[in-house]
Amino acid sequence: MERWRKIQEQWGNAQPDDQPQALAVGGAHGPVVHAVNRVAHLSGVTTGARVVDMRALCPQLRVDYADCEGDRAALERLALWARRWCPWTAADDWTAEVVSGGHGLVLDTTGSDHLWRGETKMLTQMEADLSMLGFSSRLAVAPSWGAAWALARFGPVRAICHDLADLAPLPVVALRLDAETVLLLNRLGLRSIGSLADLPRLSLARRFSRAGPAQNPLIRLDQMTGHLPEPVSPPDMPPVFRADAKLAEPILDPTHHLPSLCAELCGRMAQAHQGARRLRLTVYRTDGEISRIEVACALPSREPAHLAFLFRDRLERINPGFGFDLISLEAPATEPLGLQQVDLAGGSEAGLEISHLVDRLTARFGRTTLAQLRPVASHIPERAEARGAPMIDAPGQTYPVSERPQRLLDHPEEVRVLYAMPEGPPAQFQWRRRGYRVTRYQGPERIAPEWWQDKSGTRLRDYFKVEDEEGHRFWLYREGLQGDGRGGAPRWFLHGIFA
Amino acid sequence: MLRMDAPSIVQARRSASRAPQADITLSEVFPEPGAEAAAIGFALTRLGSGAAPVLWIQDRLAQRETGHPFLAGLGLQRPLMVMQLSRPADVMTAVEEGLRCRALAAVIAEIRGNPTAVSFTAMKRLALRAEASGVPCWLIRQAATADLSAARDRWRIATLPSTCNPDDPRAPGDPRWRVELFRSRDKRPGEWVARHERGAANRIHLVTAVPDGALAEDTGAVGQRAAR
DSSP states (O other), rough: OOOHHHOHHHHHHHHOSSSSSEEEEOOOTTEEEEOOOOHHHHHHHHHBBBBHHHHHHOOOOOEEEOOOHHHHHHHHHHHHHHHGSEEEEEEEEEETTTTOOOOOEEEETTTTGGTTTSSHHOOOOOOOOHHHOOOEEEEEEOHHHHHHHHHHHSTTTTTSSSSSSGTSSBGGGGOOOOHHHHHOOOOOOBBBBHHHHHHHHHHHHHHHTOOOOOOOOOHHHHHHHHHOOOOOOSSSSOEEEEEEEEEEESSSSOGGGGHHHHHHHHEEEEEEETTEEEEEEEETTTOEEEEEEEEEEOOOOOOOHHHHHHTTGGGSSSSSSOOOEEEEEEEEEEOOOOOOOOOTTOOOOHHHHHHHHHHHHHHHHHTTEEEEEEEEEESSGGGGGEEOOTOOOOOOOOOOOSSSEEEEEEEEEEEEEEETTTTOOOOEEEEEEEEEEEEEEEEEEOOOTTTTTTTTTOOOOOEEEEETTTOOOEEEEEEEEETTSSSSSSSSEEEEEEE | OOOSSSSSGGTTTOOOOSSOOSSSEEEEEETTTOOHHHHHHHHHHOOOOOOOEEEEEHHHHHHHHHOEHHHHHHHSSEEEEEEEEEHHHHHHHHHHHHOOOOSHHHHHHHHEEEOOTTTTHHHHHHHHHHHHHHHOOEEEETOOOOOSSOSSSEEEEEEEEEOOOOOOOBBSSSSSEEEEEESSSSSSSSSEEEEOOTTTTTTEEEEEESSSSSOOOOOOOOOOOOOO
């Protein structure tokens, strides 16, 4: 509802606050109310009811359609933004199964609360930050995911669970069960979690033996009390090494904070004898989004100056929005890196210098432009070399025995050829609208198609090295033979240039 | 070692002090049309031996017109890092970045035509950086006119008919090029016929192309080797 309101305000057609407003989704028997604003709630509109019924109840109700997919995407972005408080965050999404759930975020704040001077102050801070974004929130801290879920939705404001007895008065809906199970439990006279927990486990297990794990009250109860583990699994693994810079005022340019962040991160990696292979700079924007840029290193590195240099040309690509107030530098991929010794002359190692060069070039021009050529055991010339990542030791070099040109065209170019014999060398040929008269030739060298990876109709090639009277040396080939049953007359191509 | 490659250069002379040595600075090579592969061979044979990698940067036009360096034909004993960029300005930036790395054997860049990015100032930067870091830099200027430049050595190279192949009289033998050093800061310009001896030796024999009678028969040696 609040996201919808923000979007309406951005479009410039915000409704007054005293206008009852509901968002609807399609249901089996017509649209169903999905969310309501405060005025509509006071006039009796409830979520889950049909829109036509609510129109009868509240005639001036305005109805719009809800954007559930957009809500989910926004929640996932917000979960990433919530990494400003603690590293383990995920969006939990119980809309389909659970009665009165709604969306939520789950944060594993273990070890993070002291950074915010205690749990109470952390919750206050979170609520303030979220309200700055225009979202109202209900927050709770509890030892398990289930308990926090229940307290946030059905407990007091900013509840902090110290004892599991706090959960006993909550209704059974707070166990994250679906509507049928809740109705069944209510019919059995079990209205609160405490009354459910007082029952013997054996009879509960027997009664709900066929229910799935998400609908089984016993499993849900164990998850709430922590007897069954239920870890928070974020969409991507939080990094081990991270350095933060909290700013008093939102800014637009992170350049000046980068050297200190790099130095801090490198200090942490040096303690663990690790070096970064990839680095990620994240800015937490004031509009509830995050922006990231990533750089990579060819060899693990923990030199602050080098790492800061890699970001130099890319900082302008970060989208600062309306400013950001938290910058974090993370190392998602690290590798062990021992202490490094400079040689006696004070210089550094050659491999290290080349890896720095590779990093600088790839950071500037992209990952695909730079490659190291390495030989591949294949007779087909265009397959005889491969573009690989730089700085990786090449396997044993396998050069073919016969002569190969120094330059190879990316695609062989067809030439028009005059020959004395169809099987013999060309006497004249025309390439790029210029004629060449062959004086000397060498060949043919026959290269058969590689039947294990070529298509069945591929023709063999007869390569000739030819020289014209001015000394231009080319590598030509004739594709196929006359009457080999794989197409018409053989065609001639120019494939390479000799020195 | 005496080598007589053609009858017209029997009297050719070679002097060690005048002969261009492979030195560490910015050099430009202007291949004639059709001699782009000869420029590769010439630049690579002048690098000397070693195991340090070579950084090879091409702009897109040069790659599309004349292809990319082919590892199997080059027969290099060192790693070859290739980089393909679309704009000549990017090539100049990448060359300058590469020249900061002392661990490279050389930076070789191929640029086609006379783009504005290859200006006198940009070349001067490359020359100073190459001399400061001790990494030779070769600019292969395909299809370009030799206008104002800060390169220390400027070469022009063209193909010549190859030598006789001892194994097969109809086949081309060792490649020969006409190499001209037409502008140099510290060497004497000249024109040579270079013969690239392939195989295990892999060296270049330079013979002055124009018989110079004023130079007396002071030295008997004709060939000059650039072993690698």
